[in-house]
Amino acid sequence: MGRGEERIIMLADCQSFYASVEKAGNPQYANKPLVVAGDPERRSGIILAACPIAKKYGVTTAETVRESLAKCPDLVIIKPRMQLYIDVSMQITNIYRTYSDLVEPYSIDEQFIDITGSRNLFGSPLDIARAIQQQVRNDTGVYTRLGISYSKVTAKMACDLWAKKNEEGIFTLTKALLPEMLWPLPIGKLFMVGSRMTAHFTAMGLATIGELARTPLAALKQMMRRKFGKNCDIDAELYWRLANGIDDSPVSPYTHEEAPKSVGHQMTLPRDYRKLEELKVVLLELTELVCQRCRSLGFMGGVVSVGCQGADFDRPTGFYRQMKMSEPTNVTNQVYAAAVKLFRQHWEGVPVRKVAIGLSQLANEEEYQLSLFDQRDRFRELEKTTDALKLKYGNTAIMRAVSVTEAGQAKDRAGKIGGHYK
Amino acid sequence: MSKKLENNGLWESSRMMLPEHKERIIAENLEFKHKRPLKPVLDEQEWEEIMRVLMESLGMRVAAQFTLYHEYEDCAAIGIVDKVDPYTRTFIIDGERFKMEDIIGANLE
Numbered sequence: 001m002g003r004g005e006e007r008i009i010m011l012a013d014c015q016s017f018y019a020s021v022e023k024a025g026n027p028q029y030a031n032k033p034l035v036v037a038g039d040p041e042r043r044s045g046i047i048l049a050a051c052p053i054a055k056k057y058g059v060t061t062a063e064t065v066r067e068s069l070a071k072c073p074d075l076v077i078i079k080p081r082m083q084l085y086i087d088v089s090m091q092i093t094n095i096y097r098t099y100s101d102l103v104e105p106y107s108i109d110e111q112f113i114d115i116t117g118s119r120n121l122f123g124s125p126l127d128i129a130r131a132i133q134q135q136v137r138n139d140t141g142v143y144t145r146l147g148i149s150y151s152k153v154t155a156k157m158a159c160d161l162w163a164k165k166n167e168e169g170i171f172t173l174t175k176a177l178l179p180e181m182l183w184p185l186p187i188g189k190l191f192m193v194g195s196r197m198t199a200h201f202t203a204m205g206l207a208t209i210g211e212l213a214r215t216p217l218a219a220l221k222q223m224m225r226r227k228f229g230k231n232c233d234i235d236a237e238l239y240w241r242l243a244n245g246i247d248d249s250p251v252s253p254y255t256h257e258e259a260p261k262s263v264g265h266q267m268t269l270p271r272d273y274r275k276l277e278e279l280k281v282v283l284l285e286l287t288e289l290v291c292q293r294c295r296s297l298g299f300m301g302g303v304v305s306v307g308c309q310g311a312d313f314d315r316p317t318g319f320y321r322q323m324k325m326s327e328p329t330n331v332t333n334q335v336y337a338a339a340v341k342l343f344r345q346h347w348e349g350v351p352v353r354k355v356a357i358g359l360s361q362l363a364n365e366e367e368y369q370l371s372l373f374d375q376r377d378r379f380r381e382l383e384k385t386t387d388a389l390k391l392k393y394g395n396t397a398i399m400r401a402v403s404v405t406e407a408g409q410a411k412d413r414a415g416k417i418g419g420h421y422k
Numbered sequence: 423m424s425k426k427l428e429n430n431g432l433w434e435s436s437r438m439m440l441p442e443h444k445e446r447i448i449a450e451n452l453e454f455k456h457k458r459p460l461k462p463v464l465d466e467q468e469w470e471e472i473m474r475v476l477m478e479s480l481g482m483r484v485a486a487q488f489t490l491y492h493e494y495e496d497c498a499a500i501g502i503v504d505k506v507d508p509y510t511r512t513f514i515i516d517g518e519r520f521k522m523e524d525i526i527g528a529n530l531e
Contacts, residue, residue, distance in 0.1 A: 418440045
């Protein structure tokens with residue numbers, strides 16, 4: 001990029017990632033419709049990934065297992081193995097890394113690769129894309145689709161809008177192609193534009209990506225300000241840049257190492273919790289996880305946030321509130337006390353389906369204001385020990401007594417990654 | 423300006439990463455970075471030899487080759503040393519300035 005040269009960036013996306021990994025591991029199902037789905041008993045029974053054969057039957061991700069079985073009775077349903085998917089994703093990262101050192105994972109199945117400096121070694125972008133596709137398929141059984149372009153956002157759209165749909169699974173979107181290829185598309189196809197923004201833009205008279213791109217930025221800012229009744233210049237500029245394919249973001253391989261701004265955990269409960277006693281158990285367990293992660297990162301949090309979501313999706317209830325604590329801490333009991341206080345203030349007694357806890361305004365745990373009646377150091381010693389035990393023998397090695405009550409979820413959660421089975 | 427419009431902000435704010443996946447990436451990156459050997463520690467004799475080559479090249483106007491440590495890959499500086507600056511601890515070959523602390527080997531051409 002240094003010499004004003006145009007970059008060449010790829011977004012590689014793995015087709016039906018979880019399902020493809022399972023198919024590679026279970027060759028007997030190669031020609032059968034297969035889905036990876038959560039546990040219906042624990043209400044996480046939705047389709048996480050469906051293989052292309054299952055998709056032909058009309059099975060889509062995020063629908064319930066029951067709905068998909070109605071469409072396709074001889075569906076093979078497989079329990080997720082999250083750790084395996086992470087391992088395969090890393091294996092794929094390392095394949096990309098043989099082509100360029102600039103590889104940035106964007107999610108478990110999508111990664112950016114900057115191949116600007118790799119052409120002398122590996123040939124044209126198209127050659128590299130084909131080689132990558134071939135090698136990933138050989139090594140892992142996963143089919144990748146690649147969008148090739150001059151920026152991350154256009155590479156992402158090249159992949160989502162065309163590479164996923166064409167025969168070859170590769171599409172190159174150049175700057176010159178934007179007016180002809182991208183701009184005639186409906187506004188909803190633009191990256192970051194969901195169903196709500198589609199409705200807003202359509203109401204503003206911007207039905208296609210081109211109409212948004214050709215609106216002068218200053219006019220767009222005014223239009224959006226009028227529409228939403230507040231200053232939203234930043235969002236206006238963001239959408240305008242996306243529509244014009246402007247994105248200077250670098251492909252940064254070490255982006256994940258930057259210190260987090262907040263640490264949080266949330267959990268969908270296996271049944272609706274109605275009593276404060278039960279909810280306090282999960283609040284404590286989630287607080288423990290959040291504080292444990294903070295301690296391992298060497299942070300203390302100054303602000304605690306608590307959220308919950310009601311059981312009835314059609315009549316949404318719940319809240320998400322935060323509070324500054326008297327002093328930053330990562331001691332479970334201190335954060336828990338604040339979280340419970342906050343929860344009691346805002347909970348209206350309705351059944352709860354989902355609980356979330358977070359800590360933000362993170363500060364280094366080595367530097368803090370001493371206070372006269374502080375017991376932080378004693379707690380810290382204790383938790384250092386329990387954390388070490390958990391690190392060595394797993395999160396269930398030592399638990400709070402409430403976690404073995406009926407409401408406790410710690411044991412179940414310890415066997416999961418991202419809410420799904422390891 | 424918002425963070426979303428700067429640097430990698432757009433992608434950092436929109437990505438979906440499992441914490442376990444992130445930890446794994448960080449751990450492997452560490453390995454990746456550490457593949458490069460650390461800068462060797464030179465003993466006095468080696469330093470003396472490097473200094474001798476440096477001075478001889480400067481004084482006698484003969485070409486020398488210096489191996490320089492770099493984060494990614496060792497580099498070489500080849501040519502006649504035009505100047506040695508003891509205050510900034512740098513030396514100049516063909517108008518290009520190098521740090522003396524980067525030198526890990528030297529010999530006369």
